[in-house]
Amino acid sequence: MAGVSLECRDCGAQLRSVEEAQEHAELKGHTNFAESTTRVLNLICTTCGKPCRSHIETDLHTKRTGHAQFADKTSEAAKPVVLESRPAAGEDEAMADAEGQKAKEELVVPEVNKDLLAELEGMGFPVARATRALYCSKGGSVEEAVNWIVEHEDDPDIDELPKVAARKAEPPKPTLTPEEAKAKAQALVEKARRKKEEEEKRAEREREKERIRIGKELLEAKRIEEDNDRKRIIALRKAEKEEEKRAREKIRQKLGEDKAERRRKLGLPPEEPKAAADAVPLVVEPFEKEAKKSTLPVRPATKAEQMRDCLRSIKQTYKEDDAKVKRTFQTLLTYIGNIARLPSEEKFRKIRLTNASFQERVGNIEGGIRFLELCGFERDETGEFIILSHGKIDLILLNTAGAELNSAISNPFFGVL
Known part of the structure; x- marks a missing residue:
């Protein structure tokens, strides 16, 4: 398959064309590129049309914008890589001069690993073929060179020595003084x-x-x-x-x-x-009116009213210490809220009466345990715990208790009048 991308051997980046490779080389300073049959991904966001070249880019785009639908246009955008870049208008003469100058440059046989070359010769490969194999396979090992020979044994120039332009002596790099080196560092x-x-x-x-x-x-x-x-x-x-x-x-x-x-x-x-x-x-005498009133059945107080009276009694009993009252109400609200949120958790429905924190916040407060009993809590046989059994959980009653506690906490006039 023809190459449809260029791979940077220095960092592994996939590039679509020679122009992108040139830009990459200028930015990164990398110079080792090779043709690749791997297509560069072209994922188009169906919401905003942004192109993404990798799944990492799609993940970042989704995180920033919330767009999660992408169309795969990789096969449509993939084109064979043209290694010969076309000269721009007005550059033909400059390119011709450069090619003439390059033709005049001296061509020499590249240097290869002498030990590997001798080993290939010992295997029976001609010198030219072994030299070309070592040069084209980057001289990594004898195995790579042999694999290259097997893959290119039908090449017409396989038994010709490779020629490369002679390297010009690089001018010596200017040495830096200790002060310059320190400043640069x-x-x-x-x-x-x-x-x-x-x-x-x-x-x-x-x-x-x-x-x-x-x-x-x-x-x-x-x-x-x-x-x-x-x-x-x-x-x-x-x-x-x-x-x-x-x-x-x-x-x-x-x-x-x-x-x-x-x-x-x-x-x-x-x-x-x-x-x-x-x-x-x-016309009925006052005492007769009172007698008739006493004979009428009295409506029993609802649980909500009993809870409200209990909280009002705590507020009035400890009216000199508003912080203690607020802490007690918040602790009771935490107990009730935990049970309403997770009624199946037994640890929220079982409270040790001797617990120091419980005693300080609720147990020693007159009416604190009474409020829990109104919510369905009962003392166990040992008297060590107060428990709300699973069969007696009433979410409506718990919600009512939470509403009364919220009202008592947020209303600054609660229990004052």
Whole structure:
């Protein structure tokens, strides 16, 4: 297969054309290039059209822009490498002069490893063939030279000595004084240090952008979670109001049935609804009113109200030490939040009562353990632990407890009035 790219033997970079190889040589100072049958990747971003030449470039592009779809145009862009560059207009004469000058240069047989040449001669290979094989295979080893001979044994010039232009004596490099050498070394060190600082700044900017992005995502997730908690609390309170309404209706209905039963026992006719509505209310003495009030069933306090009263009692008991109260509320919120987030984790549902940190933050606070009991915690048989068993986990109740704690922490007037 014809070469479709040039490979830099110094760093391994794949280049599409001679022009790219020349630019690479000028930038990097590399001069060892060879034809390669490996195509240079041409991956086009389907979103913005940016071309990428490697999977590393596609990964970086995806990280910066979020674009992840790329079209592979490698086969369309791959073209055979033309090693003979075409002269630009007006350069024909200069190239002709250069070629004439090159033709006048003396051609000599290149030097090869004498030991390897003698070994190949000992194998029976002609001197010209062995010399050409060692020169073309870079003189690495006898095995490489033999492989080259096998691959090129049909070449018409295989038994001709290779010719190369004689090397001109390079002018001696000017020697530097100790002061100049020290100054040059210092300049190189400063250049390397500046390059490193620029790379560190660029990496820091990338990290800062990543931190900002993650922060925005966390804030958005927190906002969504707060909205969901607010909706759950609203739904819970609505359900409580409906339950209270149904309970009042049952009580009213029961009172009506009892009243009708008493009239029936006294032999009185059933009371007509309209007459009952138009009846003039009787004047009742205060003590009789109190007696009637005492006979009505009292609506039991809901768990939310009990929790609120418990937190209000803690706030009023330790009103002189606001920091202690806030720390207790936050500790209780942490316990409740861990269970609501991971209800299957037993370690969050089992608290040692003798734990020093627990005693300081909750255990020694009057009403702290009571609040946990309202959330479903119970003491075990030994009395050493307070446990919320898996079967008694009520996520709605835990959410209610979290809402009450949040309100107690964020409301500066909680428990004051």
